[in-house]
Amino acid sequence: DVKVTQSSRYLVKRTGEKVFLECVQDMDHENMFWYRQDPGLGLRLIYFSYDVKMKEKGDIPEGYSVSREKKERFSLILESASTNQTSMYLCASSLPGSGRYNEQFFGPGTRLTVL
Amino acid sequence: GESVGLHLPTLSVQEGDNSIINCAYSNSASDYFIWYKQESGKGPQFIIDIRSNMDKRQGQRVTVLLNKTVKHLSLQIAATQPGDSAVYFCAETPSSNTGKLIFGQGTTLQVKP
Numbered sequence: 324d325v326k327v328t329q330s331s332r333y334l335v336k337r338t339g340e341k342v343f344l345e346c347v348q349d350m351d352h353e354n355m356f357w358y359r360q361d362p363g364l365g366l367r368l369i370y371f372s373y374d375v376k377m378k379e380k381g382d383i384p385e386g387y388s389v390s391r392e393k394k395e396r397f398s399l400i401l402e403s404a405s406t407n408q409t410s411m412y413l414c415a416s417s418l419p420g421s422g423r424y425n426e427q428f429f430g431p432g433t434r435l436t437v438l
Numbered sequence: 439g440e441s442v443g444l445h446l447p448t449l450s451v452q453e454g455d456n457s458i459i460n461c462a463y464s465n466s467a468s469d470y471f472i473w474y475k476q477e478s479g480k481g482p483q484f485i486i487d488i489r490s491n492m493d494k495r496q497g498q499r500v501t502v503l504l505n506k507t508v509k510h511l512s513l514q515i516a517a518t519q520p521g522d523s524a525v526y527f528c529a530e531t532p533s534s535n536t537g538k539l540i541f542g543q544g545t546t547l548q549v550k551p
Contacts, residue, residue, distance in 0.1 A: 327481070354537040363447070365527065365543040366482075373537065413481055417537055425470055425531050427539060429481030 326350070327430035329414055335436045342401040344433050346414030353419045355397035356427060357381075357389065360411040372397055373419065404437045411435075450548040457515040459545045461528035466509060470531040472539065473502060473513045477524045485513070485526075515547075523549045 330345035348355065353374055358366040358381075368381030370389040378389050386408060390398040397416075401408055411434050415427040451457045463471070469490040474482035488495045488502045488511075495502050501514040511528050525546050529539040 356538075358541075363543060366541040368538065371538065415481075419537055425537060425539065426472060426484050426487065429474075429483070431479070431481050 327414055327416055327428050329412075329430040329433050331433050332431060333434050333436075335438065336401075336404050337438055338405060340401075340404050340437075342404050342435065342437075344399040344401075344412055344414075344435070346397045346399070346416075346430055347395050348397075348414075348416040348428070349395065350416070350428070351394065352416035352428075353394070354417045354427075355391065356415040356417075357387075357397065357399045358413045358415065359383070359408075360413055360432070366413065369399065404435075406437050409435060409437045446545055447543070448546045448548065450550060451518050452550050453518060453520060455518055457513075457518045457522070457547060459513045459515075459526050459547065461511040461513075461542050463509050463511060463528070463530050465530065465532050465540075466506070468530040468532055471502070471504060471511050472529045473500075473511075474527045474529060474541075475522075475524045476527065476544070482527060518547075518549050520549050520551060523547055 327348045336342050356371040357369045360366050367383050369387050370381050372378045372391045375394050388400045411432050413432045414430040417427045472487045473485040475485050476482040486497045486500050486502050488504050499516045503512045525544045527544045528542045
């Protein structure tokens, strides 16, 4: 089975801190994604990556950056955390292509609180 | 812009009854749709998918129906059980081979014993 792991389940940070959220997948997937999930808003795409060192902005990239130095690892970076970035962050991965392979496999999520 | 929406934020059903969760999508060019289930404290998990060349697909206790004429997707759960309590999301692929999915806002299914 595909396994997507995230470095922390819960995280509390202070306003202005630099925050790193790590995601690792073990199925050699090319595609990786970072979402945030807020009540009433569903899942919103922050950034995604089709390959190592490649990244593309999603729908809400402001205040975030990403890094993909290795195929299995995709990091989300909050350069200067703000209270409006308090949210649940979900990482996902998938194979490229259409049809069944567009299924995204999700990690358990990181609940980030910025004080 | 593109959007995928669910009609009801919350659905409450009696254990043993059938559940129907609805979703409307806006992009007629979308060719692939997925239903995800998210239990409390976990990430979304795949339930069932359907391609645009199909109207219906069945899984174990679940059926997805696709009506392309009115751009409507539904998930039917037969004999709903307490373990079915979760948030359900529909998602669409806006175009082929991008790998991106657009998610709806989610419907919370509550199963009453």
